[in-house]
């Protein structure tokens with residue numbers, strides 16, 4: 001079966017629309033009948049990556065591939081990149097500026113949440129070029 | 144327990160989506176850091192927080208939380224109110240601090 005492929009443009013520094021792409025993907029997966037626990041994990045993982053692009057990378061692009069047994073997501077930006085990915089993956093590590101901390105971000109839990117909620121994740125990042133996050137969540141239809 | 148029961152038993156004011164109070168609610172999570180909430184709160188939990196901004200609404204929606212309870216009358220941003228109404232997210236407001244609200248919620252869930 002051919003996967004359903006969707007792409008979304010994520011605007012940078014825009015907190016009003018942040019989460020819209022994740023919301024759309026969530027609604028679509030629900031409508032397609034994917035298991036609700038998997039849908040919830042995908043929605044949260046995608047939102048974490050989406051909001052990271054908004055906060056840390058001035059936006060980017062998200063691609064979602066929906067297969068019968070899994071959902072694969074790739075979020076790619078042309079931001080500053082991550083110098084030490086291993087460090088960034090640690091709980092509590094954050095470079096978020098004060099003004100976004102005041103909004104409730106900056107706990108340094110976004111990337112750890114992605115790891116927790118996905119079955120596979122990979123980060124490719126080049127300083128000065130950008131960051132690409134790939135995630136896979138096994139998901140099937142309940143109906 | 145429905146959000147309506149919770150609202151009555153904790154003496155909360157309904158700020159958004161008054162037509163959605165029949166939703167089931169189960170358990171609670173307290174916190175203001177959004178990624179902690181997304182990582183730890185369970186589906187259908189009531190979320191007690193002081194964060195009344197538009198991002199809280201996105202979190203409640205994506206994490207399938209039953210409602211947001213703004214404790215100690217924490218303020219709700221206008222754009223967050225509009226977003227919540229548009230997305231079916233119930234936001235409630237209470238005078239009590241988080242601890243008292245959680246205690247009352249626990250009592251309510253037992254009865």
Ligand SMILES: Nc1ncnc2c1ncn2[C@@H]1O[C@H](COP(=O)(O)OP(=O)(O)OP(=O)(O)O)[C@@H](O)[C@H]1O
Nearest residue numbers: 052056057088094095105106107108109110111178
């Ligand atoms: N797309 C990105 N581009 C550049 N840096 C990033 C990107 N995503 C994450 N980072 C870096 O990794 C750090 C950790 O990210 P993580 O999402 O775990 O925490 P946070 O965004 O700082 O806070 P939280 O997600 O808890 O609100 C960030 O503070 C930032 O330095």
Ligand SMILES: [Mg+2]
Nearest residue numbers: 048052110111
């Ligand atoms: Mg983050």
